[in-house]
Amino acid sequence: MSPTHRPAESSEAPRRRRRPPHPRRGARAPEHAVAPQLLVLGDEEALRRWSVAVSEATALVGVAPSLIERSTLTSARDPVQDTLTLARAARGPLLVLPAGDPPAATSPRRDRVLVPVDGTAEEAAVLGPLVERANRHGLGVQQLHVLCETTVPVMWDGPGHHATAWLSELRRRHQVGEAVLQVSSGDPASAITAAAAQADLLVLAWNGDDAAEHAAVLRALLDQGGHAVMLVPVPRS
Amino acid sequence: MAARARSAEETPARAPVDVEAPFLPGGLGPALAFDPSWCLVVGEDPVHGAEPALRRARTPDWSRVEQSLLCVADGVIGTRGVLEEEAGEDLSAVAGAGYYEPAPGVGDRLAGLPVWCDLPLVRDLGSGRRVLDLRDGVLTRTVAHDGDGAGEVGFSSARFACAERPGTEVLVAELSTAVLAEALSADALSADALSAGAAPTLRRTAGGGGAAMARSTEVRAGGPSRIVVERVATYVASAREVPAPSRAAEALGSAVGVGPAGLLAEQRARWSERWAAGDLEVAGDAEMTRALRFALFHLRSSASWRHESAVGARGLSGPAYAGHVLWDADVFVLPVLAAVDRRAARSMLQYRLDRLEAAQRRAAGEGRRGARYPWESATTGDDVTPRSGIDQHGKTVAIRTGDLEAHVTADVAWAAWHYASWSGDWAFLEGPGRPLLVETARYWAARICYDDARRAHISRVIGPDEYHEDVDDNAFTNLMARWNLLRAAELVERPRAAPRKAGGRVDGSAPEGREREEAAHWREVAAALVDGYDPTTGRYEQFTGFSRLEPVLVSTLGTPPLAADLVLGHDKVAATQVIKQADVLMAYYLIPEGTAAESLAANLQYYLPRTAHGSSLSPAVHASLLARAGRCDEALDLLSVARAVDLDDLTATTAGGLHLANLGGLWRAVVHGFVGAQVQRPDDDALVLDPRLPDAWHELRAALTWHGTRVQLTCRRESVRVVPDAPLTVQVHGARARVEPPGRWIG
Numbered sequence: 001m002s003p004t005h006r007p008a009e010s011s012e013a014p015r016r017r018r019r020p021p022h023p024r025r026g027a028r029a030p031e032h033a034v035a036p037q038l039l040v041l042g043d044e045e046a047l048r049r050w051s052v053a054v055s056e057a058t059a060l061v062g063v064a065p066s067l068i069e070r071s072t073l074t075s076a077r078d079p080v081q082d083t084l085t086l087a088r089a090a091r092g093p094l095l096v097l098p099a100g101d102p103p104a105a106t107s108p109r110r111d112r113v114l115v116p117v118d119g120t121a122e123e124a125a126v127l128g129p130l131v132e133r134a135n136r137h138g139l140g141v142q143q144l145h146v147l148c149e150t151t152v153p154v155m156w157d158g159p160g161h162h163a164t165a166w167l168s169e170l171r172r173r174h175q176v177g178e179a180v181l182q183v184s185s186g187d188p189a190s191a192i193t194a195a196a197a198q199a200d201l202l203v204l205a206w207n208g209d210d211a212a213e214h215a216a217v218l219r220a221l222l223d224q225g226g227h228a229v230m231l232v233p234v235p236r237s
Numbered sequence: 238m239a240a241r242a243r244s245a246e247e248t249p250a251r252a253p254v255d256v257e258a259p260f261l262p263g264g265l266g267p268a269l270a271f272d273p274s275w276c277l278v279v280g281e282d283p284v285h286g287a288e289p290a291l292r293r294a295r296t297p298d299w300s301r302v303e304q305s306l307l308c309v310a311d312g313v314i315g316t317r318g319v320l321e322e323e324a325g326e327d328l329s330a331v332a333g334a335g336y337y338e339p340a341p342g343v344g345d346r347l348a349g350l351p352v353w354c355d356l357p358l359v360r361d362l363g364s365g366r367r368v369l370d371l372r373d374g375v376l377t378r379t380v381a382h383d384g385d386g387a388g389e390v391g392f393s394s395a396r397f398a399c400a401e402r403p404g405t406e407v408l409v410a411e412l413s414t415a416v417l418a419e420a421l422s423a424d425a426l427s428a429d430a431l432s433a434g435a436a437p438t439l440r441r442t443a444g445g446g447g448a449a450m451a452r453s454t455e456v457r458a459g460g461p462s463r464i465v466v467e468r469v470a471t472y473v474a475s476a477r478e479v480p481a482p483s484r485a486a487e488a489l490g491s492a493v494g495v496g497p498a499g500l501l502a503e504q505r506a507r508w509s510e511r512w513a514a515g516d517l518e519v520a521g522d523a524e525m526t527r528a529l530r531f532a533l534f535h536l537r538s539s540a541s542w543r544h545e546s547a548v549g550a551r552g553l554s555g556p557a558y559a560g561h562v563l564w565d566a567d568v569f570v571l572p573v574l575a576a577v578d579r580r581a582a583r584s585m586l587q588y589r590l591d592r593l594e595a596a597q598r599r600a601a602g603e604g605r606r607g608a609r610y611p612w613e614s615a616t617t618g619d620d621v622t623p624r625s626g627i628d629q630h631g632k633t634v635a636i637r638t639g640d641l642e643a644h645v646t647a648d649v650a651w652a653a654w655h656y657a658s659w660s661g662d663w664a665f666l667e668g669p670g671r672p673l674l675v676e677t678a679r680y681w682a683a684r685i686c687y688d689d690a691r692r693a694h695i696s697r698v699i700g701p702d703e704y705h706e707d708v709d710d711n712a713f714t715n716l717m718a719r720w721n722l723l724r725a726a727e728l729v730e731r732p733r734a735a736p737r738k739a740g741g742r743v744d745g746s747a748p749e750g751r752e753r754e755e756a757a758h759w760r761e762v763a764a765a766l767v768d769g770y771d772p773t774t775g776r777y778e779q780f781t782g783f784s785r786l787e788p789v790l791v792s793t794l795g796t797p798p799l800a801a802d803l804v805l806g807h808d809k810v811a812a813t814q815v816i817k818q819a820d821v822l823m824a825y826y827l828i829p830e831g832t833a834a835e836s837l838a839a840n841l842q843y844y845l846p847r848t849a850h851g852s853s854l855s856p857a858v859h860a861s862l863l864a865r866a867g868r869c870d871e872a873l874d875l876l877s878v879a880r881a882v883d884l885d886d887l888t889a890t891t892a893g894g895l896h897l898a899n900l901g902g903l904w905r906a907v908v909h910g911f912v913g914a915q916v917q918r919p920d921d922d923a924l925v926l927d928p929r930l931p932d933a934w935h936e937l938r939a940a941l942t943w944h945g946t947r948v949q950l951t952c953r954r955e956s957v958r959v960v961p962d963a964p965l966t967v968q969v970h971g972a973r974a975r976v977e978p979p980g981r982w983i984g
Contacts, residue, residue, distance in 0.1 A: 120297075121296055121297040124297035125297065128297070147629060147803055149795060149804065152799075152800050152803045152804055153800050153803065153888060153889055154798045154799070154800065154887045154888065154889075155798050155800060155850065155851055155852065155853050155882070155887055155888040156629070156800030156802060156803050156851050156888075157851070157852055157853065157888070158636075158703055158802070159626045159627060159628040159629075159634045159636060160623055160625075160626030160627070160636045160638075161343075161550075161557060161558040161559065161561075161623075161626065162557075162558075162888075162890060163626060163627050163628055163629055164557075164626060164627055165557040165558070165890040165892070165893035166629070166888070166889055166890050167627065167629070167631055168893070169301065169889060169890060169892045169893065170889070172298065172301070172892070173296060173297050173298045174297065182630075182631070183629055183630050183631065184630060185629065185630070185803065185806075
C-alpha cells in the first residue's frame with residue numbers, strides 16, 4: 001500500500017514526529033535562509049480575500065508583495081519569471097494569490113480545489129497528503145489527469161474493458177479519498193486553465209524546472225491571472 | 238500491541254534477516270536454492286540491499302500489480318498474490334476458470350470465489366520480501382518485524398496451488414505472536430479462531446454452476462512465542478451445476494491426509510515434469526530467461542486437463558476483461574500449450590467445441606449457415622462483447638468489435654488445426670474437431686459476397702488493427718477465411734480413417750457426397766476471395782482504401798509503443814495509415830503458408846513503421862516476424878518491450894491481471910522467431926528448425942514437445958543440438974536429419 005493511500009493515522013504518525021514545530025500562523029519569514037512551509041505571494045488584501053482557501057494551511061510564512069517589490073526578484077520585471085524564481089528558491093509550498101477581484105466564477109466559499117495529477121509517484125507522494133487534508137476539511141477537491149504526449153499510456157487497447165481497467169487503477173493509485181479524479185486530453189496548459197475557471201485554488205506540483213516546456217502550465221495560469229495557485233515542490237525524478 | 242505502539246524514534250535498527258532461509262516455514266521442508274533465472278522477487282531485500290527485481294518506483298502503488306504477478310494457479314483456481322491479512326477483503330482474490338456471474342454491462346464476468354488464504358495478522362505488517370519460485374510455483378513471503386525479537390523474521394509463509402490436484406491450495410505460515418491481530422492475542426489464540434469459516438462455503442455462479450470451498454487449518458506451536466499455521470483448502474466447482482459442498486469436504490480430506498509436505502512433494506514433481514516438457518533459457522541472460530519462464534509459468538497455470546478450460550484474457554490472475562475468452566486464447570495461449578502440454582491445449586479447444594452450437598445460433602441469427610464464434614465469450618458461448626463502454630475520459634462510447642471483428646471465427650479454426658499440427662493428432666481433426674472446421678468454413682462461404690467480376694468479398698469488418706473500423710476486405714480476415722475454407726475442404730476430402738457415426742451430428746453435416754460438393758464450393762470461394770495483394774509491390778493492402786489514407790508514420794508522433802489513438806484521437810487516427818498492431822503481418826504470423834512467397838520482408842518494411850504497438854499483443858508478434866526476416870537485433874528490441882508489458886506494467890493495467898496473450902507471444906517469438914520452429918500440418922514428417930540469434934545471444938535453449946516426442950534444443954549461431962527422447966526427424970536450415978537419443982549437434 002502506498003503512503004498516498006495509507007490511512008492518515010498509520011502513515012503520517014512518524015512524519016508528524018519528525019516535523020519541526022509549526023510557526024505561528026501569519027508570522028513573517030525571517031528571510032530566505034529559513035525554509036518556509038508555505039510562502040504566500042500576494043498583498044494583504046489578496047490574502048484577506050482568499051483567506052478561506054488558505055485557512056487550512058499549516059503555516060503562513062512570509063507575506064509579499066514586499067518580497068517582490070523590495071528584492072532583486074523584481075529586476076527581471078517579469079512577474080511570471082519572478083514568481084518562478086521565487087518558487088524555485090522556496091523549499092516549501094508557495095501560494096500565489098492574484099491581484100484584483102476574484103473571477104466571477106469563484107465560489108463564495110472558496111472551497112473548490114483543483115489538483116492536476118501527472119501520474120508519477122513523486123508527485124503523488126507530495127500531493128496526496130495535501131489532498132487528504134483538504135478532504136478532511138470538507139473542501140471539494142477535483143483531481144485532473146491530462147493525457148498528453150508525456151502522460152498518455154504507452155499502450156491502449158481501446159475503450160471498454162481496457163479503459164475500465166486503466167481508469168480503475170488510475171483512480172486507485174491517485175484518487176485520494178473523496179476527491180474526484182477526472183481525465184481530459186490535450187495540451188495540459190489549456191486543459192488545466194480551462195478547468196481552473198471552476199476552481200478557487202489550484203494546487204500544482206512543480207519540480208523547479210522553469211524551462212519553457214516544463215513550466216507551461218504554471219506560466220499559462222500566471223499569464224491568465226485570476227487564479228490562486230499553490231506551488232508545491234517535488235523532487236526532480 | 239507493543240510493536241505497534243513503539244514510535245519510529247524508538248524502533249531499533251533493523252537487523253539483517255535471513256530471507257533466504259534454507260527451509261520453508263513451518264517444517265515444510267528445504268527451500269530451493271535462490272536462482273535469479275527462476276525466482277521473481279518483489280519487495281524488500283534487507284540482506285542483499287539490492288534493487289527490487291521489479292522496477293516499480295515510478296508508480297505510487299504497485300501492490301495490485303504484485304498481486305497479479307504473484308498469482309498462483311492450477312488451471313482451475315487462481316489466487317492473486319494478496320497479503321494474507323488483506324485477502325479476506327478482496328472480492329477478486331480468488332477466481333475459478335469458467336466460473337462467471339452476471340454483471341451489468343459486460344454480460345458475464347469472472348466470479349470472485351470464497352477466499353481461502355486469509356489470516357488475522359496485524360495490518361501494518363508490511364508485505365516484506367516475496368519470492369515466486371517458478372520451479373515449483375511456491376510463493377514465499379518473509380517479513381521482518383520490529384516486535385519482540387526485533388530483527389527476526391516476524392512472519393513467513395509459503396503458498397501454492399497444487400498442480401497435481403487442481404482445486405487444492407496450500408498455505409503454511411510461521412509467525413510470532415506479535416504479528417497476530419490484536420483481536421487475537423496470544424492468550425486467545427486457538428485453532429478455532431484461525432479456522433473461522435472452515436465449514437464448506439458455496440458460491441453459485443452464472444449458467445447454473447457454482448463452487449464449493451472447504452478448508453482445514455491446523456495450528457501448533459513452532460517454538461517460543463511462535464506458532465505454525467497449516468491450511469489446506471479445496472474447491473470443487475462446476476460451470477454447469479452447483480456442486481454439493483460435501484464433495485469439497487471429501488477432496489479436502491484426501492489432501493489433508495497427504496499433508497502440506499506431501500502436497501509440496503507432489504507439486505515439485507509435477508512442476509519438474511512440466512519444465513522438462515517445456516522451458517526456455519537464454520544463456521547468460523538471467524533476466525530474459527526469468528521473463529520467459531514467468532510467461533510459461535503463468536500460461537501453464539491458466540489451463541488444466543479437465544474437460545474444458547476457459548482461458549480468459551487475463552487468465553486466473555485478475556478480473557480485467559471480465560474473464561472473457563477472446564482470440565487471445567486461441568491464437569496466443571493455445572499454441573504454447575500445444576507445444577508443452579497438449580492435454581491443456583485440448584481442454585482449451587473443448588471449451589470452443591462445447592460452444593459450437595452457440596456459434597451456430599449466432600450464424601443462424603444472421604441468416605447464414607455455419608458457425609460464427611463471438612468476439613468475447615463466457616459461460617454459454619453467446620456473444621458477451623459489450624456494445625458500449627467507457628473511454629479514457631470515462632465517457633460512454635460505442636464498441637463495435639462484437640459486431641464486426643469476425644476473424645475470431647477463423648482464429649478458432651486455426652487453433653484447432655495448430656493443436657493437431659503440434660501434437661500430430663489427426664484423430665482430433667477427423668473426430669471432435671471436424672465439426673468446428675466444417676462449420677466455420679460454412680460460415681465464411683455464407684459470409685462472402687460476389688461482385689460483378691465474380692470476385693468474393695468480405696465487407697464491414699474490423700481486423701486486428703482496431704484503429705480502423707468497419708472496413709471492407711481486411712486482408713487478414715480474408716486470408717484467414719480462405720485458409721479456413723481450404724483446411725476444411727481438405728479435411729472433408731481426406732479419406733476417413735474411421736466409419737462415420739450413425740445418427741445426427743453436431744455439425745449437421747450432409748452425407749459425404751454432398752460434403753464433397755460443398756468442399757469443392759469452398760475451394761471456389763477461397764480462390765475467388767480477394768486479399769489485397771499487389772504483386773508489383775509484394776504487399777497486401779490492409780483493407781480496401783488503406784493506401785489512400787494519410788501516410789503518417791508512427792515516428793512522427795513519438796516513439797513506439799505509443800497509444801496513437803489517444804494522441805491523435807479516434808477519428809483522426811482512423812484517417813491515417815497508423816495502425817494499432819500487426820494486421821497484414823498477423824497473417825504471416827499465423828499462416829505463413831497462406832501468404833505470397835517471399836513477401837514478408839516487403840510487408841514488414843511497409844507496415845512496421847506504421848505500427849504504434851498500441852496493443853500489448855503487438856511487440857511480440859513483430860519480434861517473431863523480424864527474427865524470421867533476419868532482423869534479429871530489432872527483434873530482440875521488441876522482445877524486450879514485450880517482456881516488460883507485465884513485469885514493468887507498461888499498460889498500467891497489469892493490476893487487473895496478466896496479459897496472457899503477450900506472455901504467449903513471448904514464447905512464440907522465441908520458439909517461432911529465434912528457434913525457427915515451424916509446424917504447418919498434422920502430418921508433417923519433420924520438425925522444422927531454422928535458428929537465428931541476435932548478436933547479444935550466443936546460446937538459446939528450448940524444451941518442447943512435438944508429435945509426442947520431447948526434444949531439447951540448444952541453438953547457437955551455426956549449429957543446433959537436438960536431444961529427443963525418441964527418434965526424431967528434424968529439418969535444420971533446410972537439411973533433414975534423423976536424430977536418435979541421446980541426440981547430437983547438427984550443423
